[in-house]
Amino acid sequence: MTIKVFIPQDSSAISVGANQVAAKLSEQTGIDLIRNGSRGLFWLEPMIEIETDAGRVAYGPVTVNDIEPLLEQGLLAGEQRHPLCLGLTEEIPFLKNQQRLTFERAGVIDPASLDDYKAHSGYQGLERALTMSSQACVDEVKGSGLRGRGGAAFPTGIKWQTVHDVPGEKKYIVCNADEGDSGTFADRLQMEADPFGLIEGMTIAAIAVGADQGYIYLREEYPHAHAMLNNAIDSAIAANLLGENILDSGKTFNLEVRLGAKSYICGEETALLESLEGKRGVVRAKPPLPAIEGLFGKPTVVNNVLSLSTIPTIFAKGAEYYASFGMGRSRGTMPFQLAGNLKQTGLVELAFGITLNGLLNDFGGGSATDKPLRAVQCGGPLGTYLPESQWGIQMDYEALAGIGGVLGHGGVVAFDTSVDMSEQASFSMEFCAEESCGKCTPCRVGAIRGVETIEKVRNDDDRDANLVLLNSLCNTMESGSLCAMGGMTPFPVKSALEHFSEDFYQPAGSTKSGEQS
Amino acid sequence: MIANTKHQTVLSAIEANQHLEGAMLPILHQIQHDLGHIPSEHVIDIAQALNVSRAEVHGVISFYHSFTTSPKGKHVIEVCRAESCQAKGGRAIEAAVKAKLGIDFEQTTDDGEITLEPVYCLGNCGCSPAVKINSDVYGRVTTDSVENLIDGLLTGQH
Ligand SMILES: Cc1cc2nc3c(=O)[nH]c(=O)nc-3n(C[C@H](O)[C@H](O)[C@H](O)COP(=O)(O)O)c2cc1C
Ligand code: SF4
Numbered sequence: 001m002t003i004k005v006f007i008p009q010d011s012s013a014i015s016v017g018a019n020q021v022a023a024k025l026s027e028q029t030g031i032d033l034i035r036n037g038s039r040g041l042f043w044l045e046p047m048i049e050i051e052t053d054a055g056r057v058a059y060g061p062v063t064v065n066d067i068e069p070l071l072e073q074g075l076l077a078g079e080q081r082h083p084l085c086l087g088l089t090e091e092i093p094f095l096k097n098q099q100r101l102t103f104e105r106a107g108v109i110d111p112a113s114l115d116d117y118k119a120h121s122g123y124q125g126l127e128r129a130l131t132m133s134s135q136a137c138v139d140e141v142k143g144s145g146l147r148g149r150g151g152a153a154f155p156t157g158i159k160w161q162t163v164h165d166v167p168g169e170k171k172y173i174v175c176n177a178d179e180g181d182s183g184t185f186a187d188r189l190q191m192e193a194d195p196f197g198l199i200e201g202m203t204i205a206a207i208a209v210g211a212d213q214g215y216i217y218l219r220e221e222y223p224h225a226h227a228m229l230n231n232a233i234d235s236a237i238a239a240n241l242l243g244e245n246i247l248d249s250g251k252t253f254n255l256e257v258r259l260g261a262k263s264y265i266c267g268e269e270t271a272l273l274e275s276l277e278g279k280r281g282v283v284r285a286k287p288p289l290p291a292i293e294g295l296f297g298k299p300t301v302v303n304n305v306l307s308l309s310t311i312p313t314i315f316a317k318g319a320e321y322y323a324s325f326g327m328g329r330s331r332g333t334m335p336f337q338l339a340g341n342l343k344q345t346g347l348v349e350l351a352f353g354i355t356l357n358g359l360l361n362d363f364g365g366g367s368a369t370d371k372p373l374r375a376v377q378c379g380g381p382l383g384t385y386l387p388e389s390q391w392g393i394q395m396d397y398e399a400l401a402g403i404g405g406v407l408g409h410g411g412v413v414a415f416d417t418s419v420d421m422s423e424q425a426s427f428s429m430e431f432c433a434e435e436s437c438g439k440c441t442p443c444r445v446g447a448i449r450g451v452e453t454i455e456k457v458r459n460d461d462d463r464d465a466n467l468v469l470l471n472s473l474c475n476t477m478e479s480g481s482l483c484a485m486g487g488m489t490p491f492p493v494k495s496a497l498e499h500f501s502e503d504f505y506q507p508a509g510s511t512k513s514g515e516q517s
Numbered sequence: 518m519i520a521n522t523k524h525q526t527v528l529s530a531i532e533a534n535q536h537l538e539g540a541m542l543p544i545l546h547q548i549q550h551d552l553g554h555i556p557s558e559h560v561i562d563i564a565q566a567l568n569v570s571r572a573e574v575h576g577v578i579s580f581y582h583s584f585t586t587s588p589k590g591k592h593v594i595e596v597c598r599a600e601s602c603q604a605k606g607g608r609a610i611e612a613a614v615k616a617k618l619g620i621d622f623e624q625t626t627d628d629g630e631i632t633l634e635p636v637y638c639l640g641n642c643g644c645s646p647a648v649k650i651n652s653d654v655y656g657r658v659t660t661d662s663v664e665n666l667i668d669g670l671l672t673g674q675h
Contacts, residue, residue, distance in 0.1 A: 012644050015656035042643025182599030182638040220546075220583055221639055223652065258539070259546055261581035264637060278541025278567070280580040296538065339642035340604030346643050368605075377600055381637075413642070415604045427603070431637065 003076050004051035005031055008107065010038035010192050011224040012185065017063060018046035024067045029076065037193020039107030040347030041094055049089055052078035058086040094363055099325060100349045101317075101333050102310045103186075106193035111228055114235045117196040123241065125315030129204045130249045137208035138164050141311070143319030145331025150176050150267075150304030151380070151408040151484075153330075153397045159301060162291035163209040166299040171211035173202050173253075174276065174295060174302045177218040177225070178260050178267035181380030183411030186335040187305035189347055191218075191225035194309070195232035199255065201311035203242065205301055206253040214255040215295070217272050220262055229257050264381075264435035268483050269302040271437055282437045283483045304409070306335055325351040330396035338364045340413035341373070352396040359412055360391065371416040375424075375500065379408030381431055382488035384495035385421065406491065421500035425493045426454040432489040443486025446477040450493065460508035467504065470497070526551050527559040531566045541567060541577055545584050554588045590625040590632035592670050594618075595649040598635045601642035606659075610646050611635075613660040617667055630671065 007013075007022040022033055025048070038045060047060030048070075057078040059070060066084060073082040086092055100106070109116040117123070129137050142157030163171060175198065179187040191198060202214045218226055233255055236242040244252045258276060260266050266275045270284035273295050294300025310332070314322045323331045330352035336359055338345050343365030360366065360373065367373045375385045378395075384405045386393070393399055400407045415424075429450030436443045450473055456466045474490035481487040497504065530547035534540045544563055548555050555578055564571045578584045596611050618626055618633055625632040641647040644656030648663055655666065 011654060012641050012656060015641050015647060015654040016644050040643075045644065179640060180638065183601045183642050184638075185640040185642050188640040219640075221636070258542065261542060261546070261583035262636075263581050275542065276539050278539040278577070279573075280576055282580075337642065339601035339645065345645075381600065411642075413600045413604055419604070424600070424603070427598075427600075435637070 003031060006034045006036045006049040008038040009035035012042050013038050013045040016045055020064050021046045021062050024064045028067060028071060034110050037106050037111045038189060039095060040189055042346040043344050050078040056089045058089040059084045060086060094344055098349050099333050099351055101313050102306055102335060103349045111193050111195055112231055114239055121316050122196055123200055125312035126200050126203055128315050129207055134164060134208050140319045144314045144322040146310060148304055149306035156307050159291055160209055163299045163301050166292055168299055170298045171209055172295045172298055172300040173205045173211045173214040174300055175202055175216040175305055175308055176272060176302055177216050177305045179219055180264040180267040181409045181411050183339040183413035184337050184409045186337050186347055188222050188225055190305055190309050192228050195228045197309045197312055198305055199232055199236050201308035203253050204311050204315055207251055209301055212252045215276055216257045217260060217276055218257050219260045226257060265437040265485055282439050327353040327396055328398055334410055336410045336412055338412050341368050341416050342414050343368045353394050356391045356393050356395060360414060367416050369416050371418055373414050374417045375415045375419055377413045379406035380411050382484060382491055383408055384491045387499040421496040421503040422458050425496040426451060428489055428492040436485060440482045440486060442477045442480035446473055449473055457504050523552060523556050524559055527562055535566050549584055554585045557586045591630050592651055593632045595634045595636040597639055597647045599638040602646040605645040607646040609660055610663055614663055617664055
């Protein structure tokens with residue numbers, strides 16, 4: 001039997017030495033390694049896996065210096081003597097306790113291999129979709145209950161129905177791969193680990209709504225994902241799974257990757273479309289909806305990477321299967337991303353409804369330092385900071401909205417007690433000032449005023465009056481901004497003020513993190 | 518490339534991408550990549566090829582953080598300022614890099630070697646804190662490891 005050894009080509013794994021580990025291992029053994037995607041157990045990267053009769057055995061986090069001792073202690077036979085051995089991969093509790101539907105193949109397959117994708121139920125969804133009417137395809141997505149995973153949680157099937165119903169020869173499928181939210185990495189992980197999943201999902205979307213051209217708008221910060229996607233697109237074209245007359249169905253779908261240019265606001269769908277058209281990424285007023293007048297004025301589906309990557313599973317396994325996961329109006333699974341100061345960081349795909357405490361402790365393993373956790377930001381840079389009293393919340397769209405929070409793209413960033421929440425609030429305003437598209441005054445000017453006002457509060461310069469001013473500034477931004485950039489930047493700021501007010505009353509010039517302010 | 522003038526590089530970037538729908542960003546990306554900046558004096562060529570005004574091209578260049586009209590240092594160091602890295606000591610990394618280089622964000626060292634830039638999330642939040650040096654991302658960095666990486670850059674070992 002040929003020995004199968006897996007070391008991820010995932011960019012996070014590479015950032016902690018996966019390429020050096022791979023090079024050392026090939027040099028020592030002469031084995032052709034399989035460069036899989038990551039399983040998303042990032043605290044264990046670089047993680048080596050060896051295939052054995054009982055399943056894959058994992059070792060991690062491995063450094064170059066561990067290779068020789070690992071080999072001496074039976075690495076290639078999957079022996080479990082070395083202290084870095086984690087046992088069978090699928091039995092690692094962090095992974096075993098997940099429900100992986102969207103990320104079913106992540107880390108399992110070779111992302112560069114179309115054959116491997118097909119061997120793991122890849123393209124079954126497209127084959128089924130090709131036997132269905134376009135309306136039946138749209139109905140399948142509606143039946144799954146899938147809601148957009150990019151942040152706004154709009155029902156995907158309803159969006160597709162709108163595009164389907166608009167008459168027109170030219171329609172577009174645009175994948176939002178701008179993944180600007182800090183604390184998130186699921187889109188990247190998915191594109192690097194299972195690029196064909198996204199391509200298949202976009203192809204099914206094209207068939208459902210009658211589009212013949214697709215673009216993946218990918219943030220420039222993701223060069224590895226770019227290479228994986230381009231490779232997968234080439235393979236799909238060669239196999240007649242993209243291009244003209246796909247699988248002899250008479251349908252055409254062409255797909256191209258386009259790079260963003262480091263602008264957070266270009267993740268907002270209308271700014272994204274402006275950017276794809278070659279303009280400044282300034283947000284458009286809605287209506288018209290992109291579904292009716294989108295890219296170059298044509299009907300356009302804009303969906304997040306995860307929404308589209310879930311489509312093949314929905315078509316392969318059926319809408320009911322997908323909808324059988326979740327709670328209330330949040331159907332299916334959510335890829336949560338554990339980041340910041342947790343012992344165990346990574347991707348956790350689970351049915352909606354797990355508590356935040358469950359994520360932080362059962363999966364995240366609690367604080368990575370000797371200080372306890374204090375604040376958790378959910379839903380990216382525009383999400384609220386939750387204090388411990390709120391960690392019992394069940395993670396679904398409605399429950400979080402009920403306490404003024406957001407689930408967004410599923411980012412969960414944990415901070416220990418060294419955090420200074422007045423500094424975090426200031427950062428939220430600074431980020432908005434930096435990334436505002438500039439179209440509306442409350443956002444463009446308000447954010448700059450916000451930074452100044454928080455600075456005064458921190459310096460005890462007319463503190464009480466400035467706190468009042470800050471609150472009214474937040475209200476103006478919330479009510480007077482065209483999009484969620486200006487409209488939601490107050491969320492983290494107000495939650496910091498509400499739940500961590502003591503941090504705004506420190507002596508002038510001091511910060512909890514001990515830095516000069 | 519060696520015998521190429523800047524102007525020829527600009528013209529070939531236009532030529533290679535002009536046929537695309539929404540060709541502006543692909544053209545600008547290629548020029549930025551090949552020359553390290555987008556020379557203002559050749560913006561007119563882009564404008565003419567795309568049938569837009571020069572002001573419009575300048576407007577696009579100035580909107581995006583990726584595009585610059587003047588060259589950067591030989592090396593570019595980006596330090597992540599976003600929340601996950603903050604939670605893992607990113608502010609200390611930021612301070613250490615600034616102190617080591619003696620420059621602030623958006624500045625270049627006097628010898629033209631290193632440009633320092635902030636970045637808001639590299640999608641590496643599972644291995645925070647992170648920095649990017651030229652095209653390589655480094656995760657789980659410490660102030661010591663970043664200082665070593667910078668020393669490596671300056672002595673040409675990177
Ligand atoms: C400021 C801002 C930034 C956004 N950034 C992203 C992003 O990076 N990725 C994304 O998929 N959606 C982002 N969105 C949401 C998109 O506007 C849009 O709702 C989404 O692409 C629709 O796809 P979905 O329905 O599949 O989620 C952002 C929205 C706003 C207001
Ligand atoms: S809220 Fe801010 S980012 Fe959104 S449209 Fe207005 S100025 Fe642009």
